[in-house]
Amino acid sequence: MTISSFLTNLVIPLNLCITLLLIAAVVFMLRWRKTAFFIAAAGLAWALFWSLPASSLWAGGRLEQLYPHRPVMALPTAQAIVVLGGSTANGRQNWFEPYDSNTASARVDTAAVLYKAKRAPLIILSGAALEGSTSEAQMMASALRQEDIPDSAMVLENRSFTTHENALYTTQKLKERHIGQVLLVTSALHMPRAMAVFRKQGIDAIAAPSPPQIVVPDDSRFSFWQPNMRALSASRSIVKEYVGLLVYWIRGWI
Numbered sequence: 562m563t564i565s566s567f568l569t570n571l572v573i574p575l576n577l578c579i580t581l582l583l584i585a586a587v588v589f590m591l592r593w594r595k596t597a598f599f600i601a602a603a604g605l606a607w608a609l610f611w612s613l614p615a616s617s618l619w620a621g622g623r624l625e626q627l628y629p630h631r632p633v634m635a636l637p638t639a640q641a642i643v644v645l646g647g648s649t650a651n652g653r654q655n656w657f658e659p660y661d662s663n664t665a666s667a668r669v670d671t672a673a674v675l676y677k678a679k680r681a682p683l684i685i686l687s688g689a690a691l692e693g694s695t696s697e698a699q700m701m702a703s704a705l706r707q708e709d710i711p712d713s714a715m716v717l718e719n720r721s722f723t724t725h726e727n728a729l730y731t732t733q734k735l736k737e738r739h740i741g742q743v744l745l746v747t748s749a750l751h752m753p754r755a756m757a758v759f760r761k762q763g764i765d766a767i768a769a770p771s772p773p774q775i776v777v778p779d780d781s782r783f784s785f786w787q788p789n790m791r792a793l794s795a796s797r798s799i800v801k802e803y804v805g806l807l808v809y810w811i812r813g814w815i
Contacts, residue, residue, distance in 0.1 A: 578608035611796035628768035646688020646697030757815035
């Protein structure tokens with residue numbers, strides 16, 4: 562694990578809370594009790610803040626709205642559709658509601674709709690194998706075949722493990738085919754970082770995000786200010802996205 566990956570996982574609310582509580586316990590045993598109390602309180606406050614739906618709606622919703630979701634026919638045509646591997650909240654329609662396979666929508670579903678609407682004649686699928694021997698690109702290709710998308714319309718990029726590598730290796734395939742303009746498909750939350758990385762590579766990327774997931778549910782019992790385990794779980798992706806933007810900026814990748 563790289564240092565950046567370690568730090569990214571460390572600031573995830575639940576992870577950081579547990580880490581700070583352990584540090585506080587050690588400091589308390591060293592008889593620095595006021596310091597221990599402050600460290601423990603900071604950890605609990607960090608977890609409590611992110612357990613509030615209002616926090617996710619503010620921080621995550623802000624990222625999702627930087628590139629708002631648009632109807633397919635409102636998007637321009639392009640030379641290709643680029644789909645990035647990965648999954649946010651298992652494609653669930655709303656982060657604050659239970660998972661429902663009937664309403665879940667993966668990034669690859671958005672690509673299929675774009676292709677069938679003749680927004681582009683080619684789909685480039687990007688993502689290496691995170692586990693096992695089957696890459697994310699291969700899994701997405703299999704899903705597209707079930708949507709009656711022909712193999713001739715798909716190009717697989719099987720090497721990338723990060724968003725930066727998605728852009729780097731996909732750009733190579735685009736240049737080989739003299740493609741400069743693409744519709745970029747990823748989750749709404751991930752789109753700001755993805756757009757910045759592809760544009761850094763000189764690609765004219767048009768955002769075509771999947772529908773936003775961090776939205777107020779249609780439920781009269783929903784409370785913005787009541788701590789919620791789903792909100793705390795959602796915060797993992799939100800915090801990692803902000804940290805990712807910072808790390809990518811520091812490294813000069815965006």
